[in-house]
Amino acid sequence: xxxxxxxxxxxxxxxxxxxxxxxIASEVVLVDIKEGFAEGKAMxxxxxxxxxxxxxxxxxxxxxxxKTAGSDVVVITSGIPRKPGMTREELIGxxxxxxxxxxxxxxxxxxxxxxxxxxxxxxxxxxxxLKATGLPKNRVIGMGGALDSSRFKYYLSKALxxxxxxxQGMVIGGHGDTTMIPLTRLASYNGVPVSNFxxxxxxxxxxxxxxxGGATLTGLxxxxxxxxxxxxxAYLVDSILNDQKxxxxxxxxxxxxxxxxxxxxxxxxxxxxxxxxxxxxxxxNDAEKALFAKSADxxxxxxxxxxxxx
Ligand SMILES: NC(=O)C1=CN([C@@H]2O[C@H](COP(=O)(O)OP(=O)(O)OC[C@H]3O[C@@H](n4cnc5c(N)ncnc54)[C@H](O)[C@@H]3O)[C@@H](O)[C@H]2O)C=CC1
Ligand SMILES: O=C([O-])CC(=O)C(=O)O
Numbered sequence: 001x002x003x004x005x006x007x008x009x010x011x012x013x014x015x016x017x018x019x020x021x022x023x024i025a026s027e028v029v030l031v032d033i034k035e036g037f038a039e040g041k042a043m044x045x046x047x048x049x050x051x052x053x054x055x056x057x058x059x060x061x062x063x064x065x066x067k068t069a070g071s072d073v074v075v076i077t078s079g080i081p082r083k084p085g086m087t088r089e090e091l092i093g094x095x096x097x098x099x100x101x102x103x104x105x106x107x108x109x110x111x112x113x114x115x116x117x118x119x120x121x122x123x124x125x126x127x128x129x130l131k132a133t134g135l136p137k138n139r140v141i142g143m144g145g146a147l148d149s150s151r152f153k154y155y156l157s158k159a160l161x162x163x164x165x166x167x168q169g170m171v172i173g174g175h176g177d178t179t180m181i182p183l184t185r186l187a188s189y190n191g192v193p194v195s196n197f198x199x200x201x202x203x204x205x206x207x208x209x210x211x212x213g214g215a216t217l218t219g220l221x222x223x224x225x226x227x228x229x230x231x232x233x234a235y236l237v238d239s240i241l242n243d244q245k246x247x248x249x250x251x252x253x254x255x256x257x258x259x260x261x262x263x264x265x266x267x268x269x270x271x272x273x274x275x276x277x278x279x280x281x282x283x284x285n286d287a288e289k290a291l292f293a294k295s296a297d298x299x300x301x302x303x304x305x306x307x308x309x310x
């Protein structure tokens with residue numbers, strides 16, 4: 001199976017690295033516009049083949065999309081990341097044009113690919129990709145919920161003082177500092193509701209920390225995060241390529257689900273070889289429904305800014 005990753009920067013290269021050493025795909029092509037950059041990243045990762053022990057064939061190209069031909073999955077990470085103090089939404093002006101032209105280029109050579117959108121503001125970039133390409137909705141998937149959920153589980157595990165892998169939880173809604181919805185009511189420690197162990201104030205803090213998880217890292221690092229984002233993309237790609245049918249919150253096109261239409265937002269999805277195979281309808285309570293509607297209003301406002309590119 002072949003994966004193309006456009007953008008060989010922090011997130012793209014990390015994703016290529018994880019896909020390679022975990023043997024998720026047989027071939028990975030990295031594409032970037034910076035001369036020699038994707039080639040260099042691919043060569044560096046390939047030189048891990050005998051130490052981390054993998055057989056994935058990784059190559060890089062400066063903008064030659066013929067090398068991406070026949071990809072099963074294309075990941076779009078090209079664009080600028082935010083700096084401390086910025087929101088993801090502020091990136092739309094530059095990233096919309098980049099994402100649209102990249103989507104056109106990849107589809108010319110891989111007309112059957114499933115596209116995973118990572119560039120921010122991710123929900124709006126996913127909507128743009130869907131509208132600009134006219135692809136069926138199962139083949140355009142925004143990655144954000146997998147990452148936000150892994151951060152949620154990290155903060156829950158810290159509050160519980162228990163291993164993160166014993167914690168279950170999910171974040172839905174928009175992938176923004178104020179639009180994410182960590183579902184604390186449904187989170188569990190090995191099946192036992194976390195409310196058995198944590199007070200409401202502790203749960204509220206976990207939710208608040210999760211929502212600004214990306215901003216916290218941006219403040220610490222000077223640019224946005226990449227290890228967990230890259231690994232989260234690889235996790236999603238694994239479920240597609242290996243038809244794992246995992247339930248992963250992803251930003252997908254809604255047509256009435258969760259009370260929303262004509263928008264891409266994070267909801268739990270079954271992800272398999274056909275991309276989005278099902279949207280799982282989780283019964284939200286009234287407070288969660290209100291948060292989802294508010295989140296949708298914010299994402300819809302952002303989508304309105306796409307008028308000049310669509
Ligand atoms: N959805 C999510 O959960 C996450 C999204 N992001 C977003 O992913 C994007 C990438 O972040 P980083 O990798 O940290 O940035 P980065 O700056 O390290 O890498 C971006 C790369 O894209 C390349 N690029 C720009 N225009 C291009 C084009 N037209 N064609 C091919 N390559 C092009 C740049 O040369 C650069 O190497 C940002 O928009 C960031 O906000 C980052 C983390 C998580
Ligand atoms: O915070 C950012 O700008 C990058 C991102 O989406 C994340 O790490 O969640």
